[in-house]
Amino acid sequence: xxxxxxxxxxxxxxxxxxxxxxxxxxxxxxxxxxxxxxxxxxxxxxxxxxxxxxxxxxxxxxxxxxxxxxxxxxxxxxxxxxxxxxxxxxxxxxxxxxxxxxxxxxxxxxxxxxx
Amino acid sequence: xxxxxxxxxxxxxxxxxxxxxxxxxxxxxxxxxxxxxxxxxxxxxxxxxxxxxxxxxxxxxxxxxxxxxxxxxxxxxxxxxxxxxxxxxxxxxxxxxxxxxxxxxxxxxxxxx
Numbered sequence: 001x002x003x004x005x006x007x008x009x010x011x012x013x014x015x016x017x018x019x020x021x022x023x024x025x026x027x028x029x030x031x032x033x034x035x036x037x038x039x040x041x042x043x044x045x046x047x048x049x050x051x052x053x054x055x056x057x058x059x060x061x062x063x064x065x066x067x068x069x070x071x072x073x074x075x076x077x078x079x080x081x082x083x084x085x086x087x088x089x090x091x092x093x094x095x096x097x098x099x100x101x102x103x104x105x106x107x108x109x110x111x112x113x114x115x
Numbered sequence: 116x117x118x119x120x121x122x123x124x125x126x127x128x129x130x131x132x133x134x135x136x137x138x139x140x141x142x143x144x145x146x147x148x149x150x151x152x153x154x155x156x157x158x159x160x161x162x163x164x165x166x167x168x169x170x171x172x173x174x175x176x177x178x179x180x181x182x183x184x185x186x187x188x189x190x191x192x193x194x195x196x197x198x199x200x201x202x203x204x205x206x207x208x209x210x211x212x213x214x215x216x217x218x219x220x221x222x223x224x225x226x227x228x
Contacts, residue, residue, distance in 0.1 A: 040221075041221070091158070098214045100213055102214065104216065106160075109158065
């Protein structure tokens with residue numbers, strides 16, 4: 001079956017612009033996660049959804065970052081007034097549910113470059 | 116707060132030799148521990164996990180890891196390395212709070228033919 005997909009694969013934008021990154025989870029997975037991976041670092045947790053609701057958004061760095069999952073499937077990560085420090089690979093993952101022992105399946109990521 | 120340390124930025128090993136990639140963790144309560152591998156231009160792939168039970172966990176591609184509670188370690192091992200094992204390896208931990216995963220900074224493994 002299809003894995004987690006993310007679009008676009010690459011996004012180049014200018015400082016101050018607004019961007020949206022999309023994640024399509026594996027069909028039937030109720031939990032969805034966003035991570036950010038900066039160069040030379042491991043993925044950093046941002047937020048996760050169980051169904052339509054954000055269960056833990058403690059990793060969002062500031063109020064310029066926001067994520068939604070209105071129908072409990074596709075999720076969009078939104079970044080307002082982008083800054084050069086936002087440049088990173090944004091990873092999405094999904095799991096069958098939000099149980100602590102569940103394997104999270106990762107997408108290929110969206111590489112965001114803020115000029 | 117949860118944390119994961121991978122003390123080696125890079126590990127070099129000759130093909131056919133055993134390999135070890137080190138990981139230590141800090142977490143409250145009983146940890147859930149994971150290893151992931153990342154190949155160039157590909158997503159993170161799950162290798163193995165420790166939840167409970169036997170301290171030696173076997174995973175994909177011949178990898179295994181040993182949970183050591185007293186040393187708070189979860190080192191990744193393979194008896195005989197392949198050139199195709201060359202990749203970036205991440206150790207990760209979840210605490211009792213839920214599925215939020217904390218990753219280490221990663222260790223790059225080079226296997227030389």
